[in-house]
Amino acid sequence: MLASTPRLRATLLRIAQSIPVVIGVVVISFLLTRALPGDPAVYFAGVAADTASIEQTRVAMGLDKPLVQQFFIYVGDLLQGDLGQSLSSGRSVAEDLAKRLPASLELTLTALLLAIAIAVPLGVLAATRPGTWVDHLCRVVVTAGVSLPTFFTGILLIYIFYYLLGIAPSPLGRLDFIYLDPDHVTGCYLIDAALMGDWETWRGAAKQLILPASTLALFTLAPVARMTRAAMLTALSSDFIRTARASGLSNQTILYRYAFRNALLPVVTTLGMVFSFALGANVLVEKVFAWPGIGSYAVEALVVSDYAAVQGFVLAMALLFVALNLVIDLLYTAIDPRIGFSSK
Amino acid sequence: MTDKTSRRNFLKMGAAGASVLPFLRAMPAAAQGSDTLVVVTGTTINSLDLHRSGTSRAAYQVGINCYDRLLSFGTKQTADGGFSYDYTVIEPELAESWTESEDGLTLTFKLKPNATFWDGRKVTAADVKWSFDRAVSVGGFPTVQMKAGGLERPDQFEAVDDETFVIKLDRASKLTIPDLAVPVPYIINSVEAAANATEADPWATEYLHMTPAGSGAYKVARWTPGEQLVYERNEDWVGGPLPALKRVVIREVPSPATRRALVERGDVQVAFDIPDKDAAELADKIDVFSTPVENCIHCLCPNFTFEPFQDANVRKAIAYAIPYEDIFQAAAYGRGLPMWGGEEEINDIAWPRKTQYYTDIEKAKELMAASAYADGFDVPLSISLDLASWMEPTALLVQEALGKIGINATIEKIPGANWRTAVLVEKRLPLHLENFGGWLNTPDYYFFWAYQDGHLFNSSNYRNEEIEELTNATLHMPMDDPEYAPKIKRMFEIVLDELPRIPLYQPALNVAMNGAQGYEFWFHRQLDIRPITLT
Numbered sequence: 001m002l003a004s005t006p007r008l009r010a011t012l013l014r015i016a017q018s019i020p021v022v023i024g025v026v027v028i029s030f031l032l033t034r035a036l037p038g039d040p041a042v043y044f045a046g047v048a049a050d051t052a053s054i055e056q057t058r059v060a061m062g063l064d065k066p067l068v069q070q071f072f073i074y075v076g077d078l079l080q081g082d083l084g085q086s087l088s089s090g091r092s093v094a095e096d097l098a099k100r101l102p103a104s105l106e107l108t109l110t111a112l113l114l115a116i117a118i119a120v121p122l123g124v125l126a127a128t129r130p131g132t133w134v135d136h137l138c139r140v141v142v143t144a145g146v147s148l149p150t151f152f153t154g155i156l157l158i159y160i161f162y163y164l165l166g167i168a169p170s171p172l173g174r175l176d177f178i179y180l181d182p183d184h185v186t187g188c189y190l191i192d193a194a195l196m197g198d199w200e201t202w203r204g205a206a207k208q209l210i211l212p213a214s215t216l217a218l219f220t221l222a223p224v225a226r227m228t229r230a231a232m233l234t235a236l237s238s239d240f241i242r243t244a245r246a247s248g249l250s251n252q253t254i255l256y257r258y259a260f261r262n263a264l265l266p267v268v269t270t271l272g273m274v275f276s277f278a279l280g281a282n283v284l285v286e287k288v289f290a291w292p293g294i295g296s297y298a299v300e301a302l303v304v305s306d307y308a309a310v311q312g313f314v315l316a317m318a319l320l321f322v323a324l325n326l327v328i329d330l331l332y333t334a335i336d337p338r339i340g341f342s343s344k
Numbered sequence: 345m346t347d348k349t350s351r352r353n354f355l356k357m358g359a360a361g362a363s364v365l366p367f368l369r370a371m372p373a374a375a376q377g378s379d380t381l382v383v384v385t386g387t388t389i390n391s392l393d394l395h396r397s398g399t400s401r402a403a404y405q406v407g408i409n410c411y412d413r414l415l416s417f418g419t420k421q422t423a424d425g426g427f428s429y430d431y432t433v434i435e436p437e438l439a440e441s442w443t444e445s446e447d448g449l450t451l452t453f454k455l456k457p458n459a460t461f462w463d464g465r466k467v468t469a470a471d472v473k474w475s476f477d478r479a480v481s482v483g484g485f486p487t488v489q490m491k492a493g494g495l496e497r498p499d500q501f502e503a504v505d506d507e508t509f510v511i512k513l514d515r516a517s518k519l520t521i522p523d524l525a526v527p528v529p530y531i532i533n534s535v536e537a538a539a540n541a542t543e544a545d546p547w548a549t550e551y552l553h554m555t556p557a558g559s560g561a562y563k564v565a566r567w568t569p570g571e572q573l574v575y576e577r578n579e580d581w582v583g584g585p586l587p588a589l590k591r592v593v594i595r596e597v598p599s600p601a602t603r604r605a606l607v608e609r610g611d612v613q614v615a616f617d618i619p620d621k622d623a624a625e626l627a628d629k630i631d632v633f634s635t636p637v638e639n640c641i642h643c644l645c646p647n648f649t650f651e652p653f654q655d656a657n658v659r660k661a662i663a664y665a666i667p668y669e670d671i672f673q674a675a676a677y678g679r680g681l682p683m684w685g686g687e688e689e690i691n692d693i694a695w696p697r698k699t700q701y702y703t704d705i706e707k708a709k710e711l712m713a714a715s716a717y718a719d720g721f722d723v724p725l726s727i728s729l730d731l732a733s734w735m736e737p738t739a740l741l742v743q744e745a746l747g748k749i750g751i752n753a754t755i756e757k758i759p760g761a762n763w764r765t766a767v768l769v770e771k772r773l774p775l776h777l778e779n780f781g782g783w784l785n786t787p788d789y790y791f792f793w794a795y796q797d798g799h800l801f802n803s804s805n806y807r808n809e810e811i812e813e814l815t816n817a818t819l820h821m822p823m824d825d826p827e828y829a830p831k832i833k834r835m836f837e838i839v840l841d842e843l844p845r846i847p848l849y850q851p852a853l854n855v856a857m858n859g860a861q862g863y864e865f866w867f868h869r870q871l872d873i874r875p876i877t878l879t
Contacts, residue, residue, distance in 0.1 A: 038761025042769055044398035045484055054769065056483040057397045087398040089569040090390040090553060100570070155601050163605045170611040171602050173571055177382060177593045181568075290597040292571045300388070303730070305761045 007333070011326065018322040022315075026078065029314040030071055033307045040305040044087050061087070074311070083315070084308030088301055093312035096297060101316060102187025103174060104286070104293035108279050110190075110209055111216035112271070119221035120267065123228025124260065127236060138225055145222030154215040154288035161211060169207045173290040179204045212289040216282050220274045227270040231263035238262075264335050272328040276321055379590040381860055381876060382612040384597045389573050392564060393552040394527055397484040404527050405594075405870040409575060411530035411558035412583040414439040414453055414472065414509075415521065419864060419875075426633040427864040427875070431785040434521055437583045438467060438531055438559065439509075448516030453509045459582045461533040461559045469503035474534035476501045476511075478547045486528045492784065493523025494820070517820035522784050527868050533557035561587050561874045571596055575873065588877040604856075613860035613878065616871050619733055623854035624677035634679040634852040635865035639790050640781025641683060641696045642675075642734065643845040644742060645804045650723065650774035653804075657715035658751075659843040663701040664708035665745045672849045674737040679854060683847040693832040695787035696850050699840050705748055712749045720750025726767070726776040730760030735777045738848065767803045778803050779851065783867050787832050788818040795839055806844030811835060 041058035058064050062073065077084060083093035126138035161168035169176055174189055179201050182192035190209070193202035235241065236259050244254045283295030294313065301309035387402035394407035418433025436442075439453040459467040477498040479486045490496065494517045502510045513520060523529070532552065540551035556564055561583060562575035575592040595612070597603045604622045607615035608629065615622075623632050646653035646662065653659060668684040686698025712718060725743060727735035736757075743753045753775065758766055767773050780801035782789045793799050796815050797807035814835050821828050839845070853869050862875045 036761065037759060039765045039769070040761070042765045043761060051769070053484045053488055060397055060483075088388065088390055088400070090396075090398070091569060096569075099568075151599075155599075158602060158605055163609060166609070170606055170609075172384075172595050172597065172606070172612075177572065177574075177595065287598040288602055290571075290595070290599070290602060292568075292596075296598060297570065303760050 007330075011330070014326055014329070015322075018326075021322060022318060025315060025318040026075065026311075027071075029311045030074060033305070033310045034067060034070075036302070036305050036310075038305040040087065040307065043304050083312040086301065086306055086309040086312075088304050088306045088309060089297075093308050096309065097294070097312055097316050098187060100292055100294045100297050103291060104279055104282065104295060106188040106190060107209065107212055107216065107285070107291060107293060108275065108282060110213040111220055111278065111282075112275055114213055114217035115221035115224055115274075116271070118217070119225035120228050122221075123225045123267075124232055124255075126225075126229045127232030128255065130233070135229075138229060142222045142225050145218050145220075145225075148218065149284070150215055150219050150282070151284040151288050153218055154212065154285050157211050157215055158288070168211050169204075171211065171289045172208075173292055174208055175201070175204055176208065208289075212285050212291055215285050215288075216278060220278050223270055223274055224267065228263065228267050231266045232259060235259040235263040261335065265332065268328060268331050268335065272324060276324060279320070280317065379588065379878070381589045381592045381614065381873065381878060383592065383594045383614040383616055383871060383873070384603045384606055384612045385594060385616045385871075386596070386598055386600065386603065387617070388570055388596060389567070389594070390569055391553050392556045392567060393549060394530070395479060395482050395486045395547070396549050396553050397482075399485075402870070404868055405872075406556060406564065406573070407527040407530050408866075408868065408870060409562045409873050410556045410560040410564060411532070412438040412459070412467075412560050413525055413527075413530050414442070414455075415525040416584070417522075417525050422633075422635060422865065424633065424635075426635060427862070428635060429864060429866045431522065431638070431867070434525060437525075438472075449513045451511040451513070451520070452504075453511075455507045455509065456582050457507060459559055460580055461536070461557065462563055462578060463533065463536060463557075465533065465535060466506070467531060467559050468506045469509040470506075471534045472509045472531050473498075473501045473503040474537070475532045476529060478532065479529055482547055482549065489523070489526060489528045489783070492789070493517065493520040495520070495523065495529070515820060518786070518822045519784055519789065519820065526783050527870075531559060533559070559583070562592065565591070584874065587874045589873065592873045592876075594871075607856045607858050610858045613858060614863070614871070614876070615856040617869070618854045618856050620675075620677040620679045620852070620854060623679050623852075623856065626856050630856055630858040631861070633855045633857070633863055633865070635855075636681045636850045636852050637781050637869065638867050639695065639783075639785045640779065640851060641845070642738070642777065642779045642848045642851055644738075644848060645773075645776055645778045645845050646843070647771070647774045647776070647803070648805045648807075648844065649772075652715075652717045652721050652723070653774070655715045655717060656842065657711045658717055659846070660701075661708045661711035661715065661749055662746065662751070663699070663843055663846050664704045664711065665749050666701075666846065666848070667703050667741050667745050668701075668848065669703070671738050671741050674741060675734040676849055676851060680852040681850040683849050690833045690836050693787060693829050693836075695790060695832075695836070696847065697836060699847050701846070703745075705745075708749045712751075718750075720752060722752045722754070723775050724756040724773075725753040726756045726758055726773040728760055728763035728767075728777075729757050730763060731777075731779070732757070734779075734851070738777060768800050771803050771805050773803070776803065778845065781867075781869075785867060786823065787835070788815055788821075791815045791835055791839075792819055794845060795835075802844070804844040806842070808838060808842065811838055 041054050041061060041063055045054040045057040062070060086093045086096055089096050122138050126135040129135060158171050162171060175181065182189055182196050182198055182201050185192045185195055189205035190202060193205055241254060241259055244258055280295060283299050286293040286296040298313040385402065388400055389403045391399040391403045392406045394404055414437060416435050416437040418430040418435050419427055420430040422428045438455055438459055440456045442451060442453045444451055455467060455469060461467060480490045480496055480498060494513050494515060500512050504510055536557040537548040537552060541548040561578055561581045563578050564573060565576040566574040573594040577587055577590050600619050600622060603615045603618060606612045623634050626632050646659050648654055672678060672682055683696060684699055685702040686700055688700035725739050727739045739755050743755055746753045767776055767778065780794050782793060792815055794801040795806060795811050796802060797812060814831050818828060818831050853865060855863055857863060859879055860876055861879050862877045864872055864875050866872055
């Protein structure tokens with residue numbers, strides 16, 4: 001059966017190939033967290049702890065055991081699906097990730113959709129009309145997007161839309177305190193609220209999302225717009241477009257059927273990259289908007305040497321990237337039939 | 345008349361839209377009701393059980409608002425019109441009355457007969473005993489804090505009958521009674537906890553971590569770590585006057601700029617622990633309470649293991665070189681209290697006290713010339729990245745000033761996770777900034793932690809036989825003992841002359857309020873929501 005569906009076989013092969021990567025990530029994240037400077041036992045023993053209570057804390061945390069033994073305990077727990085207990089949040093890491101990863105994903109995906117909706121048309125327009133005002137606008141937006149740090153844009157947007165104009169809701173995280181969280185299905189409030197049919201909460205969540213998503217979109221649309229423009233320019237100046245024009249095909253057909261489709265490959269690659277770095281890099285946006293996402297979780301865990309949380313974060317990200325790369329590869333084959341799995 | 349879009353119609357539409365806007369903005373405020381308070385803070389509540397190891401400072405507020413102790417402190421008015429707890433006045437919370445035996449070794453408490461836990465069960469002396477046993481047995485911070493009051497072993501506690509609880513002390517100490525009013529010795533519903541304890545976890549730390557079981561003024565209605573905690577009033581509370589607020593929402597907002605915008609607009613009523621800079625700038629617009637933190641001093645500490653600092657002239661030269669006023673303005677924006685330029689003669693036992701040092705570069709140079717290090721030396725000046733908001737400007741100014749007297753200091757920034765290990769446990773930093781603050785507000789308690797050899801906050805590795813002896817002698821001595829004041833004065837004299845810690849200023853805890861009143865400063869530096877009301 002597998003032989004008859006090459007795509008399924010190739011997908012399974014790709015997943016199998018990612019297993020060594022994940023094992024590597026487990027080992028490296030374990031070693032790296034141990035190599036971090038700082039002694040979590042001292043930190044978690046509290047402000048007025050003396051040597052004896054620090055030692056008690058160390059034993060309670062299992063940090064007095066040899067490193068190899070700690071590693072096997074960790075792997076054993078991992079195999080049972082136990083990512084350990086986060087000390088800084090006081091809950092199991094799996095629970096934390098289940099709560100926070102959707103928050104980050106919701107924010108990043110919304111921002112990315114927003115960025116695509118603006119950047120791709122802008123890039124296409126700029127490429128088809130080089131040197132005109134659209135092109136200049138594209139350039140300005142791109143430059144502003146990359147040069148303004150996200151925390152600055154975030155605070156600026158809060159200042160204008162919340163503080164001065166009072167249009168935006170209080171930047172108090174995912175939902176204002178007057179709403180109750182929707183029942184947990186996916187963890188993405190917009191989806192969960194829609195599933196419950198609770199449109200009041202949906203609107204509340206959407207309102208909270210607008211400012212942080214715009215901040216992040218401003219940052220992420222720059223590479224996407226740039227890449228779209230460059231890829232479109234290359235595509236439009238290639239021989240097959242000249243041939244298409246010579247054959248008298250309509251502008252519309254040339255632009256969307258031939259040029260855009262060919263330009264799409266690098267754009268999708270860029271999107272994959274942008275998504276991965278945005279997911280990790282939106283920690284500053286999360287801080288400014290009190291967004292309980294995964295970036296700020298990881299940074300806080302790192303600061304206090306919260307081993308289990310850092311390891312869980314790295315592992316979750318690794319798995320996410322493996323999945324993301326797979327999706328992008330599958331997208332390639334959908335966009336460009338010349339790319340097949342058989343060649344790999 | 346006409347449905348054509350004219351300029352007039354367009355403007356009308358705009359006006360209608362604009363008039364709706366204010367109502368939209370006001371809606372959340374109206375929906376929250378008149379007895380809900382919203383507080384924003386930058387720190388994470390990571391457990392609902394203070395006794396658990398790894399519980400963050402911010403989580404202490406749950407111990408305060410959701411649990412009762414036997415005793416509490418009174419309230420006093422502060423200089424700036426706000427309120428503060430009063431260390432000198434002890435008030436009952438769960439205890440109705442208490443007596444001390446003649447020799448001070450036996451304390452007998454009568455519990456309030458009508459006190460009940462949230463589940464309706466009567467609070468008994470057995471609950472008190474269980475809770476105290478837990479605090480002295482779980483280890484870590486609670487055990488250390490209990491020990492400070494002479495409470496060390498379960499056999500010291502006895503439940504005589506349902507309403508009588510007895511503490512037996514090994515020695516009488518003035519710190520015992522105040523130590524019963526700090527957040528640690530709170531009373532837990534022992535029946536509920538025991539029902540959820542396991543063999544491996546006899547003190548139910550896993551259960552109480554997520555589910556408080558107390559008799560306090562507020563219950564926890566919702567808790568999402570990293571996001572929010574919602575308190576709901578316990579209508580049957582007998583520990584004090586029933587709080588005015590039905591619901592209190594504690595929201596975690598990491599960015600100080602966002603917290604400031606929220607409280608300035610009035611969408612939240614309290615911004616707790618805001619930076620000095622925001623406090624200074626907001627003070628004209630809304631209510632800002634900057635209370636100097638009792639028994640807490642920001643210090644520059646020369647480490648005695650570093651050879652040049654064993655020279656008294658070098659330490660004094662540094663004390664005269666420091667630009668105190670500049671530091672106070674740059675690092676603290678003038679919030680807090682100056683700790684320099686005082687009288688050399690010691691006439692009172694108030695602590696923190698102003699030192700006799702002030703900025704005088706010429707005098708500093710003379711002292712350096714008289715020392716064994718007239719040509720100067722190189723030294724790293726260490727600061728914590730976690731505390732960079734005050735340490736960084738301070739360190740830069742100190743560095744510049746030390747350069748003038750030939751000491752070449754290089755600033756070394758240490759990540760927060762390493763800081764405690766390096767500065768307090770290993771005590772290996774030659775020159776560093778430090779900010780110990782004692783919960784129990786007596787000078788001897790400060791000396792115990794910060795000046796006695798080997799103790800945690802003595803990060804300068806200072807040892808002076810007379811200080812050792814005097815601190816031990818005064819630690820448990822009643823403050824009205826005729827011997828107390830002379831001994832304390834002598835202690836001040838020694839450490840201000842020998843300067844193992846050079847006091848810079850007394851920091852303040854800043855709280856901004858917009859639409860609420862009744863804030864009370866507490867030594868534990870957490871928000872006690874019980875006395876707060878909306879305006």
